[in-house]
Amino acid sequence: MGQTKCETPYGAWKSPLTAEFVSGSSKRLGGAAVDSDGRLVWLEGRPSEAGRGVLMWEGAQSGSFPEEITPPGFNVRTLVHEYGGGAFAVKRDNVVFSNYADQRLYKQSIRGDRTPLPLTPAYENKAVRYADGIFDGRFNRLIVVREDYRQEGVEPVNDIAAVSLNGEANLEPVSLVKGKDFYMFPRLSPDGQMLAWMEWSHPNMPWDRTSIWVGKVSDDGSITNPVCVAGGDEGVVESASEPQWSPKGDLIFVSDRGNGFWNLYSWSVGGKVQSLCPMEAEFTRPAWIFGISSFGFFGDSGDQIVCAYRQRGVSHLATFDLSSGSLSPVKTRFTDIYNLFVHGNEVYFSAGSSTDTLSIVKVCLAEGKAGAGEDTVLWSSLGIDLEPYKPYFSTPRVVEFATKVEGETAFANFYPPANGYFVAPSRERPPLLVRSHGGPTLEASTTLDPAIQYWTSRGWAFADVNYGGSTGYGRAYRERLNGQWGIVDVNDCCSCAEHLAKIGEVDPKRLCIDGRSAGGYTTMATLVFKDTFSAGASLYGVLRMSWKRTHMTVLQSTF
Template identity: 35%
Template sequence: MAHDRYGTWPSPIDAALVAAHDGKPEYLGAVGEELWWTAPRPAEGGRRALVRLRPDGGGVAETVLPAPWNARNAVIGYGGHPWAGIARPEGGPLIAFTDHGDQRVHALEPDAPGGAAPRPLTPPAGPGGQLRWCDLRPHPERGELWAVLEEHREGGTVRRVPVAIPLDGSAATAPAALRELTPEGPRFVTCPRLSPDGRRAVWLAWDHPRMPWEGTELKIADLGPDGRLTGVRTLAGGPEEAIAQAEWAPDGTLLATTDRTGWWNPHRVDPDTGEAVNLCPREEEFAEGLWRIGWRWSAPLESGLIAVLHGTGGMRLGVLDPATGELADAPGPYGEWAPSLAVQGSRITGIAAGPHTGWQIVQLDTTTGHTRVLAEHHRDPVDPAYYPRPRTRTVTGPDGREVHATVYPPAHPLATAPAPEDERPPYVIWAHGGPTSRAPVVLDLEIAYFTSRGIGVAEVNYGGSTGFGRAYRERLREQWGVVDVADCAAVARALADEGTADPDRLAIRGGSAGGWTAAASLTGADTAGLYRCGTISYPILDLASWTGPGTHDFESRYLDSLVGPPAEVPERYRDRSPVTHADRITAPFLLLQGLDDTICPPEQADRLLAALAEGGGPGVPHAYLTFPGEGHGFRRAETIVTAVESELALYLTVFGVERPDAPALELRR
C-alpha cells in the first residue's frame, strides 16, 4: 500500500476479537498448593468463571463450574472478593463463593464423588438481592466463614456488618445461625483479619460522605469467647488519611498501607498504641483506590519479607525487606500488576500485564528471583505489528500543572502513512472512569482496533487520577467537570499543536465517570469546537439526580467531594451538568447504555435526550443504543461487538472516511 489515508487501513482485529479478549483474571488466591481465580467469559453471557490451577495439573487451568454459575456479587455496586478456599487433607479443597444470580454464598467440593453441585450457605437474598456478601475469609478451625454482609432494607436503607457464616450450611434455612461479629457501626467495612494468635482482628471502616480513598479508619478489637469482636476502637486513620489495606504478618506484626505522608506507603503499626513506622518512605504509591472490597496490594511472606505493588503511574511487583527498607522488583516485561496477590512459601503469584501482553497469571520465586507465567498465557491472536506502541506523555495543563497521558499512535505493518503535510491522523481522547482511578498501560485490543485502522488514541490520567499521590488526586476536589475536562483538552490541544493529531478530527469518549467527562467536554464553553464528535457510555449527566437515591449507596455522597455539598452549592450541580447545557452540543455523538445499570441508571441518558428535544431546531446527529441485561460496563460479547463497531462507524462518518467494511450506524436528529 502507498500513502493510505488514516482510518482506511484494513485490520485483522475485528470487534469479535475485541469482545473475546475483553476483561481480565481477578481475585487470585492460594488454597494450599493450588491457585484459584475468576476469569471473564464474554461468550457465556458475560459471567465470571471460577478457575483452578492444580500443582500437578500440567499447567492447565480448569473452569470449575459451568454456566450459568457466575462468581460475582453486587456489594457496593462494584462487588468484592467473591470466593475463599480451605485446603483439606482429604477430599480436596472446600470452596465458598458468591453467585451473582442469587447473591448467596455457596459451598463447592470440586473433588467430591460424582461432582456434587454447590450447596447454599446463606439464606435466600430476597427480592432485588436484599442480602449480599463479599470479602470471604475462611476459619475452618471455627467451622465458619467470615464475610461482609450488605443488607438492603425497606425504605432504601443499607447496612454492612462483618458476619460469621457456618460452614455446615445451617444458615441457609435458619438465618439465626448467622453471627454478627461486631455491633453495627460505620456504613462501610471490610472483613476482619484475625491475628495469627487468634486474639485480635483488624479491619477498615469509613462512612458517608467520605470515599475510601479520602478517609478511612483502621479498627481493632478483641475476639471474645462467644466468637464476637469486643472492645472495638480506632487504631489509625481518620477523615484526611486513607488506609487502603491492613494485614497481619505471620509473626504477628500489623501492616497497613496509608497515605498519611501524601503517598500510599507501607507502615508497621503498633496494635496497642497505633504508632506507625513507614517501612519504605517513597514518593510512590503502594496502593490505589479501594473500589472493590478485598483488593490486595501487599502480602507478607513467612520469611518476614513483604510482597508489594508499587510505582508512580503504574504498579509493578516488588519484594520489600521491612528491616532495611530495601525493595527489589520482579523481573519481566510487566509494567502493571492487578491488586490481587497470593503467597505460597517463598512464591508470590499475581496477575500481570505489559504494553505488549495481556493479563497473565505470573509467579515470582523469591529464592531464585525468576518469574514465570503459570496460566492465562498471552497468545497473540494477530501479528503484534498491528499493536500500537504506547508513549507515556506529560503535557502542561492550565496554571502550568502537569497532566499525565499515554498516547497510542496508529500502527500497521503494511500501510504507509501519509506525509504530515498531506494528512495527520485523527485522534480519540479516552477519559477513564472512576474518576478516582487510572488508565493502565497494557495491551488492549479495543485500542488496537482503532489504531490498526489509522485512528490514534490518547488515554488521559487527568487530575484526580490515582497513581500520582494524594495531592494529584485532590486536584479534582470540588472541581469535577472542570479539571478533568481541561486536562483532557490540554492533551488534545498538545497533540494537535505538535502535529501528532489532526486538529479538525479530534473526538472524545468515556464510560461512567469518563462518560461524564466526555459529555461535559461536548457542552463546555471552554472546549466548544474542540471535538468533532464523542462517544458517551453509561454516563452521569445530571448531577442533581445522581445523589442520594439517584444512584447506589456507595457513591451516593461521592459528589460532596467532587462537586461540593449539594445544599451549599446547588448552582454547581445545575451549571456543570451536561443536561443543563444540551443546547451547546453541536458535535454528533453516540450514547450507549445498559438498561440494568443501577450505578448510572438509564434515566441519566434519557434526561439528556429530553433536553435535546426541548431545544427545538434541526437537532444534533446522534445515536442512542441500549442493551437489556447489561449493567454498569458491558460484559456480553454481542454487546461489546455492537458498541465497538458503532463507535468506529461514528468516527468514520464524522471524519469523512470511506471504507468498504464500515459498520452501519444511523444518526438521527
C-alpha cells in the same frame, strides 16, 4: 527483504482487529487463590455466557487443561457495594462463593463431589449480600462483609458478620462489627486472636477518609476491646487501607498520611504506627471493589514483603525487608500489577503490559530477594496466540503536558498509529481519539487493550488521559477534581489533545473524544462547553444529576 508498506491515509488502514474480535474475545478476571496443593483457582467472567462468573482450577500437570469448578446454573458474583469483588474464598480443598442469582453463600469441594451447599438463608430480591470472606478455623466460620437490604425505605446496613460453616443453611449470620456505613478487609491475625478491619462513613469515599481498627476475638467469638490503629485523629485527613497481619503478628497497612501517597506502615499491639518505606509512590489502589491486595509475606523469617507500587502510571514489583528497611526491585516486563498474593515462595498477581493482555502471573522468590526464574503466565484474558497480531500493536508512552492551571501538569498514555503493512503520506498527521476514563477517580492502564489497538491499527492516534482527579499520583493530584468535576477533567482532556497537536503528533483538525460512565459525562461537557474536539461519543455517560441522585449506588450516594 522486508515487505513494502502500502501508502494509505491515516484512518483508512486495514486491520484484523475487528469489532467482533474486540467485543467478544476477552474474558474478565475476578480474583485468584491457591488450594492445598498450590494449584491456582481463579474466577473468570465470560462474555460468551453473558458475563457469567466461573471458578476455574489449574490443571494437575504442566500444560494440562484447567477444570471448571462452578457447575451450570451458578454464577460467581457478589453485589456488595454493587461493584462487588471478593466473591469467593479458598481454604485447602474447599471454596465458598457468592451466587449471583440469590446472593447466598455456597460451600463447594474442589475435589470429589462438587455439589454447592448453601450456607446462608434465602432472602427475596437478593436482599442480603456477602463479600471479602476469610476463614476462621478456631470457630469453623467465615468472617465476611455483609450488606443487608431487608429494611425498606432506608439505606442498606453494612457490617462484619460470621457465617457458620457447619452446614446449617437457615442459621442467621452473627454480627461482629457494626455502626459505620461501610466495611472492608476483615483480616485475622495468625493466631486467630485479633481481627483487623477498615471502616468509613458518608460523605467520605474510601480514598477520602477511612480508619483501620483492631479488636480482640473473645472466647465466644465476639469482637471486644476495639482499638483505632489509623485514621482516628480528627485533625489528620487519612485514607488507610489493606490491613494485613505479618507472620510475626504485626499489622501492616497502607496509608496516605504524611506525604499524601499510599505508603506502607506497621503497627504492633501496644505500640505506635511506624512508616516503613516513605516514597512518592502508591502501594494500593482506590477501593472501588473488594479483594484488592498489593502486598504479601514470603520466606521463613516473617520479615520479607513482596509488594507492587505505582509511579507516574507504571507499576513496579519489589521486595521489602522489614528488619533492614531496604526495598529491592524485582525485574518483570509487566507495567500494570495488582491483586498480589503469596503461596510459600511464589508470588501470584494480575498483570498486563503493552504486549500482554490481562494475565495471571507467577514469579518464584528466594529468601530476601527475587528468584532467578522468569515470569510464568498461567492465564490470559484472550487465551489466543498474539504473535500474528503484533505487527498491529501500538506501544504507549507516557506524556506529561501543561494544564490550564499555571504550574500544574497532567499525564496521558499516548499510542501512535501502528500497522506493519501500511504507512501514511509523509506530510499527513493522524486523527486523534482521546479517552476520558471513568470513576472519575480511576486511572488509565497500560495493559494491552484490543479496544485501543482497534483504532491505532487503522491509523488513529489514541490518548488515554489521567486527568487531575485520577489515582496513582498522590492525594493532591486526586483532589484536584474535588468540586471541579466537569472543569478540571474537561480542561485536561482538551490540554492533552492541544499539546499533541502542537508538537506535531496529531492533526489539530481531526480531534475526537470518548468516555464511559463518568468519562461519558466529561465527553459531553467537553463537546458542549469547548471547541477543541470535532466529534465525540458518550458511552453510558452520567448526563443528568437528578438521575445520579436516584440511581447511584449507596457507595456513591454522597460522592
